[in-house]
Amino acid sequence: DTEVTQTPKHLVMGMTNKKSLKCEQHMGHRAMYWYKQKAKKPPELMFVYSYEKLSINESVPSRFSPECPNSSLLNLHLHALQPEDSALYLCASSQTPGQGLDYTFGSGTRLTVV
Amino acid sequence: QQQVKQSPQSLIVQKGGISIINCAYENTAFDYFPWYQQFPGKGPALLIAIRPDVSEKKEGRFTISFNKSAKQFSLHIMDSQPGDSATYFCAASYASYDKVIFGPGTSLSVIP
Numbered sequence: 001d002t003e004v005t006q007t008p009k010h011l012v013m014g015m016t017n018k019k020s021l022k023c024e025q026h027m028g029h030r031a032m033y034w035y036k037q038k039a040k041k042p043p044e045l046m047f048v049y050s051y052e053k054l055s056i057n058e059s060v061p062s063r064f065s066p067e068c069p070n071s072s073l074l075n076l077h078l079h080a081l082q083p084e085d086s087a088l089y090l091c092a093s094s095q096t097p098g099q100g101l102d103y104t105f106g107s108g109t110r111l112t113v114v
Numbered sequence: 115q116q117q118v119k120q121s122p123q124s125l126i127v128q129k130g131g132i133s134i135i136n137c138a139y140e141n142t143a144f145d146y147f148p149w150y151q152q153f154p155g156k157g158p159a160l161l162i163a164i165r166p167d168v169s170e171k172k173e174g175r176f177t178i179s180f181n182k183s184a185k186q187f188s189l190h191i192m193d194s195q196p197g198d199s200a201t202y203f204c205a206a207s208y209a210s211y212d213k214v215i216f217g218p219g220t221s222l223s224v225i226p
Contacts, residue, residue, distance in 0.1 A: 004157075031212070042203050042216035043158065050212050090157050097212045103148070105157030 002027060004106035006091050012112045013081065021076040021109045023091030029104070031097035032074040034066060035090040037108070043090055049074060050097045081113045116141055118206050120217030127224050133191040135220045137204035140185065144206040148214070149178065149189050152201045161202070162189070194224045 004025045013019050023032065031050040035043035047066040048055040054066065063085075065077040074091055088108040095102050119138045127133045137147075146165055150158035164171045164178045164187065171178045177190040191198055204217040 040201075040219070040221070042219050045213055048212055055212065092157070103150075103158075103160060103214065105159065107155070107157050110155075 004091055004093055004104050006106035006109050010110045018079045021089055023074040025093040029093035029095045031094045033092040034076050037088045083113050086113045116215055118215050118217040120204050124221040127194045129224055129226050131194050133194045133222055135189045135202055137217050138186045139206050143208045145208045147187055148205050150203045196224045199224050
């Protein structure tokens with residue numbers, strides 16, 4: 001299995017909702033990432049779980065909360081989002097963190113906040 | 115200093131032509147330079163990558179040229195095809211920095 005699987009593919013949520021995005025990989029990769037991508041822009045790193053240690057991009061608001069239940073799963077919990085949070089949320093994994101050598105991205109979750 | 119610059123922002127090439135995308139960086143600590151290809155509705159996919167001790171790397175129709183002294187690198191797509199129409203991101207990283215810095219992207223359209 002050489003894929004990163006993200007669910008759901010599309011999500012529409014209100015500003016008072018709580019939802020979660022899920023990501024799964026079975027490649028034995030030791031690092032997993034959440035990226036946010038706005039239209040016609042490059043991906044922006046939000047969170048890194050590398051060897052079970054969390055690193056946070058300090059510009060990410062607290063209404064985004066990552067969780068890594070085990071080395072194959074990564075969740076992103078969403079609460080009280082704003083319309084400007086609408087974007088494509090990408091999960092990625094890597095066996096060699098920091099080198100970009102084998103970053104594998106999922107197809108993403110298209111999130112719309114209404 | 116962590117920025118990666120990329121040009122052009124968009125590119126239209128006729129089928130069979132050569133597509134050229136250029137990137138530049140400032141941080142000499144970068145030691146790995148991947149290129150990602152992204153189709154609409156999909157995540158980026160690693161296309162080809164190079165390290166600064168190599169001046170050129172070719173994989174099929176895709177070639178990276180690397181100029182370490184100028185801190186520039188470029189992607190050449192030979193015999194461009196409509197299926198190559200996508201957004202291309204150059205990127206940079208180094209081993210002790212667990213982050214990939216992406217360029218702003220180039221939207222490539224290959225017309226018949």
